[in-house]
Amino acid sequence: MAPRRTYKQTTRLVHGPSHSAKWDFSHHVTPPLSQSTTYRLDSASRGARGFQEFGHYVSDQGETPVYIYDRLDEPTRSILEGELAEAEGGEACATFASGMAAISAAMSSILVPGDEVVAHPMVYGCTHSLFVNWYERQGIVVRRVDMNDSAALRKAITPRTRILYFESPVNPTLELIDIAKVRKVADAANRGRPADRRVLVYIDNTFATPFGQRPLEFGADVVLHSLTKNLGGFGTDIGGAVVCPKSMLPRLLLYRKDFGAILSSKAAWSILVYGLPTLAVRIKRQQYTAAKVAAWLQKQRGVARVSYLGLKSFPQSALARKQHRNFDGDFTPGGMIYFELDESLVRATEFVDWIGSQAYSITLAVSLGHTKTLIEMPSSMTHSSYAGATNGASPVGIRLSIGLESPTDIQSDLEDAFAATSTKRPSKSRTVRSTRKSK
Ligand SMILES: Cc1ncc(COP(=O)(O)O)c(C=O)c1O
Known part of the structure; x- marks a missing residue:
């Protein structure tokens, strides 16, 4: 769109060309690093459409989403999310500012006071801290049970249980949890439960990465990652990811929008360009x-x-x-x-x-x-x-x-x-x- 009248250079320096043929992202060999906190909307109805559509699942083959504001969604992060979902064999992915932001969002976005989590006794120290320092005072009960002990696990699940949580390999001992066995227990517990109260199997797959283990194949519902580790790989950026069913994505993105722990596009770009290709x-x-x-x-x-x-x-x-x-x-x-x-x-x-x-x-x-x-x-x-x-x-x-x-x-x-x-x-x-x- 050419300016309808001549604007002063000061204004032109602020705005540049409003549209340019130079913004061709589709022919880059290396993904572009997009760094814009906010997006031109062209019309109020486009803005309204962007807000209405926010949080809905958009496939990589679908129409380009209406980007509005970086905290809601932005292209570089979105490309990374597509790649991570594909690597895990999952439907959808949301990235976060850190592994802990991903873990807490994936759990907190579905838990309400009175709900229960059954977690393996040993987990990463800050995940343990999330359970004992925060969930306890929010009225969320976290029971600790050896996930490989199916009988004990079955016993620990109550009608208020929503999440079975573990790492495999466990940090730091490298003990493994038999994911398919945990799935079986969850399936038995889910018989007769309404869809919105199902027990979900969450696994932190940070140690293995999707290159070494794809937990969805063994029956996990949600896969968590600290991107700070091998997925990023070079120790330059902190990030986290949740790979989940499409149905969980809107609530997760709503949570991310309102609690605000987004992955920066710069971090997403490093992981896309350096981390994943060398994994x-x-x-x-x-x-x-x-x-x-x-x-x-x-x-x-x-x-x-x-x-x-x-x-x-x-x-x-x-x-x-x-x-x-x-x-x-x-x-x-x-x-x-x-x-x-x-x-x-x-x-x-x-x-x-x-x-x-x-x-x-x-x-x-x-x-x-x-x-x-x-x-x-x-x-x-x-x-x-x-x-x-x-x-x-x-x-x-x-x-x-x-x-x-x-x-x-x-x-x-x-x-x-x-x-x-x-x-x-x-x-x-x-x-x-x-x-x-x-x-
Ligand atoms: C297994 C595991 N999960 C999650 C995290 C948290 O990741 P972040 O430091 O990116 O928040 C860590 C960090 O060391 C970890 O080892």
Whole structure:
């Protein structure tokens, strides 16, 4: 639309051309980063239509939505949501400002006071905090039951139960929950229930990502993600996502609009351009290294227990092989390791302190699914909200998120940490060190 009269340059600098043939987004090879808080509406009726249609499911093949205001919806975020829904094999997706924003929105948007949640005893520390510090005072009961104990789960479900909540793998212990078994219990509980009071199965799939596990195939209703981890992958952006049935989307988007925890288009763009396209290659590399490091750790004097999905000794190996398959059907144990030390031989805090101050290839930091290998102590850091109630994680357990470094460097840094902090120097690891030196 050409201006009908000549406007002053000051005004023209503010407005630019009102429409331009240069806004062609459809031929970009890399998705465009759209950064506009608000959108020109052309007419009041278009504005009205935008508000009326807001929150409805729009397929990627459908008409371009009427964008109104970034907090409601915007194109870059919307492209990412389409990709995430597809990766999980789900109908719809809503992204959020963080993983916790996604988790709290997915639950709070359907729960009312008096409702109940049954959750696995061990979950990410801030999810536990959401349950005990917020839901309890909002009159929402959260019962904690081992999700693999179907009889106990069945017993814990009451007519007020709306959500069965768990992570699999569990952060930090890597215990797995049999999703299909939980589905069966939910199906039995749902017999005779009205559609709006159905018990829904929620799973936080952050550790595995859709590359490593697609929980909807095993019967989950809702899949949650912290995009901050492997889906983002580079440690530059915080975000979260909820993959859900189409029918849940309007309420979720209404919640997001009113509580306001939107994913910025800049974060969405980074995940679209860097995170998703490199997801497969990063996870394959991480698990190649993790398998070596886990097997090596198992042999070290001073190590009491190593949990890694790919180890033969992993107690739920059969379930791991069933649930953790990549898009080609290959077993995908991932890059997360959890281990515990024998405190009489190596003090975990001293070991981790040594890595924090001396190691180059391993960084003492929370978060996971990064290009860099990260180590932390869950009981005093990410899971400190449990305040001593360990629920299966040792107070001196160590979580290791493998990155993209050389496996021998990671091993050598661990080996040096053992050597520096063991009461007696471990003897087996000399060969590993000399491998690094000979490079
Ligand atoms: C399993 C899991 N879920 C959710 C979250 C929360 O994600 P965010 O930090 O993006 O809010 C985390 C964070 O560490 C996590 O490990």
